[in-house]
Amino acid sequence: MKVWIDQDLCSADGLCSDTCPSVFAMGDDGVAHVLLPDGSLGEGREDMALVPAERESEVLDAKTDCPADCIFVED
Numbered sequence: 001m002k003v004w005i006d007q008d009l010c011s012a013d014g015l016c017s018d019t020c021p022s023v024f025a026m027g028d029d030g031v032a033h034v035l036l037p038d039g040s041l042g043e044g045r046e047d048m049a050l051v052p053a054e055r056e057s058e059v060l061d062a063k064t065d066c067p068a069d070c071i072f073v074e075d
Contacts, residue, residue, distance in 0.1 A: 002048040002074045003059050007031045009070035016066060020058035023051060032070070048074065 003023065005016070010031035016024040017032060025041060027033045033041035034049035042049055051059050051073075063071040 001051045001056055001059070003034055003051050003063075004042060004045050004048045004072050004074075005032050005034055006044060006070045006072065007033065009068050011068040011070075013067055016062040016071060019062040019065065020055055023049060023055055023059055024062060045072070 005024070007029070012026070012031050014026055014032065017026050023035060024032055025035050027041050033043070034047065036042050036047060036049055059071075059073065063073055
């Protein structure tokens with residue numbers, strides 16, 4: 001599974017980074033991003049992050065709980 005965040009839709013609630021801090025982080029720009037393997041922050045769909053199998057349920061919970069519906073999961 002891969003995940004990405006549309007920063008234009010993000011409402012900066014931080015629920016995703018609270019739910020799964022190993023996959024999501026809040027950036028200096030005040031909105032959520034996925035964490036890339038090198039530790040940098042992803043910027044939209046072109047920076048999809050591969051989700052470790054043991055974190056898939058947390059990522060799906062974060063997607064469900066996101067008030068801005070800005071988290072996108074792809075197989």
